[in-house]
Amino acid sequence: MAKTHTLYQHGTLALLVPGLLDGTITMKELLEHGDTGIGTGEGLDGELVILDGVPYQVDSDGKVNVVKDDFTLPFANSHFAEYRHLTEIEQLSQPELDKKILSMTSNNTFFSLLVHGTFTNIKTRAVKKSHKPYATLGKTAENQSIFLKESVEGTLLSYYSPQIFDGAAVGGFHHHFLSDDHDFGGHVLGFGGATGQVEIQQFDTLEQHLPIQNKDYMNYDFSDWDILGEIHNAEN
Amino acid sequence: MAKTHTLYQHGTLALLVPGLLDGTITMKELLEHGDTGIGTGEGLDGELVILDGVPYQVDSDGKVNVVKDDFTLPFANSHFAEYRHLTEIEQLSQPELDKKILSMTSNNTFFSLLVHGTFTNIKTRAVKKSHKPYATLGKTAENQSIFLKESVEGTLLSYYSPQIFDGAAVGGFHHHFLSDDHDFGGHVLGFGGATGQVEIQQFDTLEQHLPIQNKDYMNYDFSDWDILGEIHNAEN
Numbered sequence: 001m002a003k004t005h006t007l008y009q010h011g012t013l014a015l016l017v018p019g020l021l022d023g024t025i026t027m028k029e030l031l032e033h034g035d036t037g038i039g040t041g042e043g044l045d046g047e048l049v050i051l052d053g054v055p056y057q058v059d060s061d062g063k064v065n066v067v068k069d070d071f072t073l074p075f076a077n078s079h080f081a082e083y084r085h086l087t088e089i090e091q092l093s094q095p096e097l098d099k100k101i102l103s104m105t106s107n108n109t110f111f112s113l114l115v116h117g118t119f120t121n122i123k124t125r126a127v128k129k130s131h132k133p134y135a136t137l138g139k140t141a142e143n144q145s146i147f148l149k150e151s152v153e154g155t156l157l158s159y160y161s162p163q164i165f166d167g168a169a170v171g172g173f174h175h176h177f178l179s180d181d182h183d184f185g186g187h188v189l190g191f192g193g194a195t196g197q198v199e200i201q202q203f204d205t206l207e208q209h210l211p212i213q214n215k216d217y218m219n220y221d222f223s224d225w226d227i228l229g230e231i232h233n234a235e236n
Numbered sequence: 237m238a239k240t241h242t243l244y245q246h247g248t249l250a251l252l253v254p255g256l257l258d259g260t261i262t263m264k265e266l267l268e269h270g271d272t273g274i275g276t277g278e279g280l281d282g283e284l285v286i287l288d289g290v291p292y293q294v295d296s297d298g299k300v301n302v303v304k305d306d307f308t309l310p311f312a313n314s315h316f317a318e319y320r321h322l323t324e325i326e327q328l329s330q331p332e333l334d335k336k337i338l339s340m341t342s343n344n345t346f347f348s349l350l351v352h353g354t355f356t357n358i359k360t361r362a363v364k365k366s367h368k369p370y371a372t373l374g375k376t377a378e379n380q381s382i383f384l385k386e387s388v389e390g391t392l393l394s395y396y397s398p399q400i401f402d403g404a405a406v407g408g409f410h411h412h413f414l415s416d417d418h419d420f421g422g423h424v425l426g427f428g429g430a431t432g433q434v435e436i437q438q439f440d441t442l443e444q445h446l447p448i449q450n451k452d453y454m455n456y457d458f459s460d461w462d463i464l465g466e467i468h469n470a471e472n
Contacts, residue, residue, distance in 0.1 A: 012400055014400045106448070106454035106455065107457075107458075108446070108453060108454055108456060108458070109446045109448050109454065110446075162458075163458065163459070164248060164250045164403045164404050164458070164463060165401075165404055167400045168400050168401055168404070202448065204445060204446055204448045205443060205444060205445050205446070206442075206443075206444040206446075207441060207442075207443055207444075208441065208442040208443075208444060209440060209441050210344070210345045210346075210440055210441070210442075212342070212345050212438065212440045217344060218342040218344055218345065219342065220344060221343075222343075222344070222398075222399065222400070223399070227400060
């Protein structure tokens with residue numbers, strides 16, 4: 001039976017900071033924990049959006065590819081979709097949407113949003129895949145492409161994590177986007193107006209899986225890093 | 237099949253800080269996720285140590301009780317024991333033990349220790365159960381009893397969590413103790429010398445369960461608290 005109250009996470013946001021970018025889970029394995037999800041590929045190879053069991057990758061050229069079972073990822077989330085209708089929105093900017101949702105639901109557990117509709121002035125990014133030896137997140141993120149659309153129909157797939165999990169997960173909202181035409185998407189940096197249906201799925205469990213087979217991860221000394229400071233610089 | 241690579245956690249360390257001390261899981265439910273574990277009862281009612289499926293509570297009088305299935309807890313860990321021998325130790329203080337273990341194993345994943353042997357100058361504490369409206373952790377912890385033993389045979393049950401999970405879990409080591417004679421134990425504040433066998437069990441997964449049925453938890457605004465600062469004051 002699908003565990004629709006569980007959010008699965010492989011890796012941590014923190015491990016991206018020093019550049020521990022080996023792919024440590026395959027897409028096949030990730031899909032065993034959900035038909036819906038987000039992530040990034042080995043070496044920060046694009047931005048993933050999984051919808052209805054199909055894993056789409058927005059690469060640094062802005063192209064949308066369906067990736068294979070053996071595609072690997074250092075950091076990803078997935079869950080089995082069982083959304084319920086929450087609200088309709090009209091011309092809400094990203095901060096307005098975030099604020100509205102948090103006024104309607106608890107900030108103290110994990111949940112996912114699925115917003116389908118029209119997005120105006122939406123800005124996304126995708127990072128270009130890097131190779132070993134990997135640079136730090138700060139350096140690698142300099143190689144990101146930024147994409148803009150004045151108006152596009154599509155799906156915003158978001159995860160919300162309580163602030164106490166910041167660093168392990170992305171504290172607050174983490175939004176990815178895929179257009180209906182599969183020609184635009186990525187990690188969302190912002191939008192001017194979203195109009196459409198908002199669905200929500202609340203979780204009671206985070207299943208946090210760590211890449212204990214990966215020696216670089218297991219042997220790494222994180223203590224020299226201001227992990228949260230680096231994350232907030234790179235994510236914004 | 238028992239999931240011996242998974243550490244189950246109910247609640248967060250953070251929720252204790254403002255005094256969200258309702259028992260939100262029963263011992264029966266906790267034991268479904270493991271035969272070994274630690275925790276505290278509703279209202280910080282003593283310190284729990286679960287060994288071989290038997291849940292012992294050290295109360296604030298220092299008495300050791302076996303609790304019933306319907307005993308409830310706001311915060312607890314459990315897992316299915318499958319320890320392996322790690323090392324032998326002789327007259328190691330708590331900081332020396334912690335340091336030795338971290339030099340032998342990765343700091344970047346969750347693990348449990350089981351140390352059986354003789355402990356000298358061991359200091360434990362157990363908090364007295366409080367009732368609603370609960371005070372904050374800082375206030376409630378003032379009602380703790382401190383217990384000392386010059387020398388005692390028993391079991392140290394410890395969990396280690398990577399620092400990035402501090403606040404959700406107890407970052408670093410969290411040690412509980414139970415004497416072989418079941419007449420001494422609690423949350424460990426320190427020991428002068430431990431001599432005996434150290435066993436370890438490493439996990440690749442944290443199954444973090446949150447009390448989403450509890451309105452006090454779900455509606456609480458954590459943003460006014462310096463959660464980590466409060467925790468480090470209360471835990472040390």
